[in-house]
Amino acid sequence: MARTLRILFLTSLLLGCSGRPTQTASVGFLNQTLHSDADLWAIWSLAQKSVASQINLNPVQQTVGNTPPDILPGDSRSLSVMPHQLTVAPQPDIASSVLAASGIHRPDPTGMISCPQPCNVGYTTAYSHYDPAATIYASSWESSENSFRDILEYEFENQILFALGYDMTWR
Numbered sequence: 001m002a003r004t005l006r007i008l009f010l011t012s013l014l015l016g017c018s019g020r021p022t023q024t025a026s027v028g029f030l031n032q033t034l035h036s037d038a039d040l041w042a043i044w045s046l047a048q049k050s051v052a053s054q055i056n057l058n059p060v061q062q063t064v065g066n067t068p069p070d071i072l073p074g075d076s077r078s079l080s081v082m083p084h085q086l087t088v089a090p091q092p093d094i095a096s097s098v099l100a101a102s103g104i105h106r107p108d109p110t111g112m113i114s115c116p117q118p119c120n121v122g123y124t125t126a127y128s129h130y131d132p133a134a135t136i137y138a139s140s141w142e143s144s145e146n147s148f149r150d151i152l153e154y155e156f157e158n159q160i161l162f163a164l165g166y167d168m169t170w171r
Helices: 001-018 039-055 059-065 076-080 096-101 139-143 145-163
Strands: 029-031 054-056 070-073 086-089 126-130 132-138
Touching: 029 039, 039 054, 039 076, 039 145, 059 126, 126 145, 132 139, 132 145, 139 145
Parallel strands: 029 086, 086 132
Antiparallel strands: 054 070, 126 132
């Protein structure tokens, strides 16, 4: 009987401690950049505010196909979307010789990386995955403070829009 009570006590203690995990437990970045977590949080906050004010659902399509913008009003829900173990990492730039073979002429470092499927372009400055969540950018942008911020803000907007259920086909 005493053993049964000890097992019940330990089981309830373990269940009470484990409980349901809080959402904040996984909130944050898996930061592989040269920038601080505070820098990434500041950029995330800019992205939240941007999505809260206005949404352009097709900036890539506008660039590639000369299509009119698909502008929506902002979505205030963006202010409550948080990154959950979002990997933010650089990837080495594609060499200018590789880009030249595709008809793109840029000096090294090119500031471009391959964009994996289902990308609508072959090369880009950065891209985002959503499962698992990751934002990858060309490593040469790391030292360009303003460009780095702008590139990550756009990709963080994509992460937020995906979390809110928007169509990401042309983002």
